């Protein structure tokens with residue numbers, strides 16, 4: 001990967017600003033079964049995009065599933081609100097000579113021509129596209145021309161509101177990850193958590209007014225940490241917890257209130273033990289607001305009690 005120059009300073013928020021996390025790709029040893037688990041959780045239909053690629057698609061929450069290393073997230077996708085903004089961002093990344101990669105055919109069919117990808121220091125693919133509502137692309141079809149396969153689902157008559165909002169990864173190189181997402185991709189740094197000696201424990205970055213759409217936690221391994229859905233209010237936290245109870249999915253952590261981000265939350269585990277978070281009241285920040293620094297400790301993670309310490 002070649003990076004000749006950092007993102008221009010001061011940061012021009014129009015280049016990345018308002019890009020939102022839209023999709024996360026989960027690899028696992030039984031992609032269809034994992035997709036069906038999320039379909040039941042979210043009430044969204046399962047769509048077969050390719051012989052071994054499945055999508056669970058809600059209005060503002062997309063997930064992709066394919067067979068691969070268990071409990072991994074090899075790709076995350078951010079969507080711009082307009083094609084012009086996507087094109088300007090792509091032009092900028094080409095100017096700084098960041099390597100841009102084509103995407104898999106089923107993703108090209110899904111997102112249309114306005115799609116490219118980059119690789120972060122942990123070799124995760126970060127895809128940039130245009131929000132589906134802003135495109136005129138037709139529904140995807142299998143490469144061989146077969147129609148979509150939509151499986152049965154327990155979708156409720158009124159799908160529950162839960163917008164795909166952020167992804168967090170575990171990494172053995174938090175400094176390099178922060179520098180890439182902030183200085184190369186142009187995310188804004190919102191908060192960092194540091195040890196007493198100044199070492200970076202975790203970093204939270206935003207691509208719109210919401211406190212973070214991506215974060216990295218220091219860990220003794222590299223991999224996904226969790227994904228989160230943002231809910232409209234505290235009552236929705238109750239309703240989703242009740243829904244998980246109905247599905248006999250136990251709460252894994254919470255409810256609580258994160259110190260960093262100030263959001264209310266609870267977490268569950270999917271069949272691989274990968275964490276899924278439901279959140280509300282995530283802090284809203286201005287584009288030019290400077291980052292804050294937190295001491296590494298439980299209160300950064302949960303003001304209400306126990307904390308999940310990654311390192």
Ligand SMILES: [Fe+2]
Nearest residue numbers: 168226228277
């Ligand atoms: Fe989170």
